[in-house]
Amino acid sequence: MPILEVKQLTKIFGQDARKGLTLLQQGWSKEKIAREAKLTVGVNQADFHIKEGEIFVIMGLSGSGKSTLVRLLNRLIDPTAGQILFRGQDIVKMNAEELRQFRRKNIGMVFQKFGLFPHRTVLGNAEYGLEVQGVDKKKRRELAQQALELVGLGGWENHRPDQLSGGMQQRVGLARGLANDPDILLMDEAFSALDPLIRKDMQQELLELQSRVKKTIIFITHDLDEALRIGDRIALMKDGVIVQIGTPEEILIQPANKYVERFVEDVDLSKVLTAAHVMKQPEMIRPERGPRVALQLMRDSGVSSLYVADKEMKLLGVITADDAAWALKEQKTISDVLRTEIPSASPDTLLNELFELMAESPLPVAVVDERERLKGIVIKGAVLSALAGNAVPEGGDI
Numbered sequence: 075m076p077i078l079e080v081k082q083l084t085k086i087f088g089q090d091a092r093k094g095l096t097l098l099q100q101g102w103s104k105e106k107i108a109r110e111a112k113l114t115v116g117v118n119q120a121d122f123h124i125k126e127g128e129i130f131v132i133m134g135l136s137g138s139g140k141s142t143l144v145r146l147l148n149r150l151i152d153p154t155a156g157q158i159l160f161r162g163q164d165i166v167k168m169n170a171e172e173l174r175q176f177r178r179k180n181i182g183m184v185f186q187k188f189g190l191f192p193h194r195t196v197l198g199n200a201e202y203g204l205e206v207q208g209v210d211k212k213k214r215r216e217l218a219q220q221a222l223e224l225v226g227l228g229g230w231e232n233h234r235p236d237q238l239s240g241g242m243q244q245r246v247g248l249a250r251g252l253a254n255d256p257d258i259l260l261m262d263e264a265f266s267a268l269d270p271l272i273r274k275d276m277q278q279e280l281l282e283l284q285s286r287v288k289k290t291i292i293f294i295t296h297d298l299d300e301a302l303r304i305g306d307r308i309a310l311m312k313d314g315v316i317v318q319i320g321t322p323e324e325i326l327i328q329p330a331n332k333y334v335e336r337f338v339e340d341v342d343l344s345k346v347l348t349a350a351h352v353m354k355q356p357e358m359i360r361p362e363r364g365p366r367v368a369l370q371l372m373r374d375s376g377v378s379s380l381y382v383a384d385k386e387m388k389l390l391g392v393i394t395a396d397d398a399a400w401a402l403k404e405q406k407t408i409s410d411v412l413r414t415e416i417p418s419a420s421p422d423t424l425l426n427e428l429f430e431l432m433a434e435s436p437l438p439v440a441v442v443d444e445r446e447r448l449k450g451i452v453i454k455g456a457v458l459s460a461l462a463g464n465a466v467p468e469g470g471d472i
């Protein structure tokens with residue numbers, strides 16, 4: 075079950091917002107509704123789900139509805155229509171007490187401008203959310219302390235925010251969002267006020283933190299690079315509408331319309347796409363099958379070499395047609411003639427790194443996981459095709 079399921083979620087600002095709902099259903103644009111009905115469409119019939127443990131990025135230009143959407147998710151604002159199911163339970167229908175419990179246990183938020191209180195200490199800031207929720211002093215100190223350790227600020231408890239760098243201040247904000255150990259962390263433009271270099275560091279740290287604490291993170295940004303770097307999936311918004319949801323690769327390679335296309339046109343694909351995206355299924359054989367079967371397989375599938383892997387799919391090497399024919403004649407085994415010097419890379423190797431590997435060897439690059447199991451192979455043509463912005467057909471011949 076997804077941790078969050080959002081159905082037809084709509085927020086219209088202004089008097090008589092429900093009238094706007096009818097207009098939306100009649101297909102009126104945000105602009106027309108603003109002009110003729112004097113209502114502002116914040117979010118327009120958003121449908122999506124969020125998986126447990128993923129980093130879901132909401133991206134879009136200023137005014138596209140990102141903050142409105144994320145504030146609806148913890149009901150800092152109430153929707154005009156729609157459902158928000160947290161593990162199946164509709165947040166929109168919760169009464170005040172249920173909502174209080176939900177915010178206390180399940181959700182945390184980090185804001186753009188850090189939202190720190192200058193006269194409180196780092197610890198005082200980190201425990202603020204818990205204090206509002208009425209957690210007793212001893213307990214909230216303990217939890218805030220743990221959260222500060224988690225973001226690498228152990229030892230800074232008694233400093234004041236202005237004694238900290240921008241990156242460290244943002245970490246205090248992050249600790250505050252994490253202090254109640256929430257299932258979902260909402261981050262609205264959390265890194266946007268940081269210098270570019272510090273910002274990159276924070277993105278990296280967030281990914282590391284995420285792999286340790288396994289939170290579900292909903293991260294808002296208007297920065298495409300940031301979205302591509304940290305998002306498992308990205309939702310792109312325009313005028314309150316989610317125009318596309320997909321993995322970074324899907325957004326880049328299969329933009330849903332001209333708007334998305336324009337959004338992503340300047341991206342350097344070689345720095346975003348990975349081996350996993352362009353690899354195809356290799357023709358394979360187990361060593362004990364012998365050179366005769368190897369030759370037959372090559373003939374049947376029209377290739378001149380086979381990847382040799384054991385029962386656990388661990389990559390052993392490559393056998394060519396010439397070597398197989400020679401082995402057959404000399405009564406040798408596959409293992410005797412195996413070529414083990416083959417270029418290999420992990421699934422998340424970027425295409426620009428793959429280029430270097432490919433330049434050094436005529437063989438395709440073998441893609442292996444951390445246990446050296448063969449996941450696929452990458453052929454030069456596939457890389458070039460992907461960089462030209464073409465979708466790579468699954469298992470397609472290049």
Ligand SMILES: Nc1ncnc2c1ncn2[C@@H]1O[C@H](COP(=O)(O)OP(=O)(O)OP(=O)(O)O)[C@@H](O)[C@H]1O
Pocket residue numbers: 087088114115116134135136137138139140141142143296
């Ligand atoms: N409280 C409000 N009252 C009226 N209109 C609002 C309110 N909050 C947001 N809006 C309108 O809703 C739309 C979406 O705004 P929102 O703040 O969600 O955009 P955003 O994508 O977060 O933009 P930014 O990148 O500038 O933060 C805008 O047209 C905005 O003017």
Ligand SMILES: [Mg+2]
Pocket residue numbers: 140141142
């Ligand atoms: Mg915003």
